[in-house]
Amino acid sequence: MVKPRAAGGAVRTSAALLLCLTMAGCGVPTESTPRPIEPSVTIGSYEGPMGAPPSSPGAAVERLFLVRDDELVAVDRRVESVPPPDQQLQDLVAGPTAVERDNGLDSALIGTAFITGVEVRDGTAVVGLAGDNAIRNDEIVAFGQIVCTLAARADVVSVRFVRDGRPMEVPRGDGALTSDPLTEADYAGLVHR
Numbered sequence: 001m002v003k004p005r006a007a008g009g010a011v012r013t014s015a016a017l018l019l020c021l022t023m024a025g026c027g028v029p030t031e032s033t034p035r036p037i038e039p040s041v042t043i044g045s046y047e048g049p050m051g052a053p054p055s056s057p058g059a060a061v062e063r064l065f066l067v068r069d070d071e072l073v074a075v076d077r078r079v080e081s082v083p084p085p086d087q088q089l090q091d092l093v094a095g096p097t098a099v100e101r102d103n104g105l106d107s108a109l110i111g112t113a114f115i116t117g118v119e120v121r122d123g124t125a126v127v128g129l130a131g132d133n134a135i136r137n138d139e140i141v142a143f144g145q146i147v148c149t150l151a152a153r154a155d156v157v158s159v160r161f162v163r164d165g166r167p168m169e170v171p172r173g174d175g176a177l178t179s180d181p182l183t184e185a186d187y188a189g190l191v192h193r
Contacts, residue, residue, distance in 0.1 A: 064092050065148040066105040071192040072144050073105060074152070085118045085125055085150060092149050108142040118150070123157035124181055125150040131163050140171045144187035151184045158183050 058078040065072045075096075083091065095110040116128035127146060147159045158181035161168045167179040173187035184191065 062088060062091065063149065063152040064088070065145045065152070065191075066096050066100060066107055067141055067145065068104050068106065068192065070141060070190070072141065072148055072187060072190045073192045074148075075100060075105065082153070085120055085153065085156070088149060088153070089115055089118055089127070089146065092145060107145065108139065109145055112142070115146070120155055123155070125153075125156045125159045127159060127161050129161055129163045129168060140173060140175060140187075141190065143170045143182075144173060144190050147182045148184045148187055148191065151182075 058080045060079050060082045062077045062079045062083055064075050064077065066075050067073065077091075077097075092107070093109045093112060093115065095107040096105040114130045116130050118125050118127045120126075127150070143161075150156045150159045160179075160181045161170045169177040169179045170182070172178055172182065173189045178186075
């Protein structure tokens with residue numbers, strides 16, 4: 001004897017068939033050959049100053065030590081290549097960028113003209129100072145900026161200051177005068193950590 005089918009089986013079969021038909025109608029139609037797709041928006045090129053492309057961050061880092069609340073703060077600027085020591089000191093003397101100023105950074109060297117040049121000899125950066133500029137012993141932060149900036153370079157181990165070719169005494173971070181070569185450790189108490 002054959003038992004009658006339950007009505008629930010027919011409903012399930014009908015629902016499955018309806019689902020298959022619905023899914024087939026919602027898909028992306030297939031085509032035998034590819035066709036180009038037109039974009040819905042036009043993508044233009046960058047039109048910045050003088051039509052130049054946007055500048056990408058440089059491949060190298062120039063580390064400068066700027067000042068915030070009488071502390072030395074290391075600032076890394078992205079540059080195309082590491083500048084020579086004299087250019088790095090010029091960048092330091094020029095002071096913070098507008099963005100750096102907005103972040104509370106300053107410099108004790110802005111407007112000074114007492115640095116006459118720098119030369120690296122066997123890992124020691126020798127910084128020439130002008131003879132006609134008076135340098136006070138309390139300019140510890142300014143000397144700290146110079147020493148820490150140059151000592152951050154891969155080719156510099158220490159920094160000395162000279163005037164007219166002769167060693168010059170400058171203040172260390174603790175205020176003591178010395179004509180010995182200086183390192184960042186001599187200004188460690190001033191460096192913001």
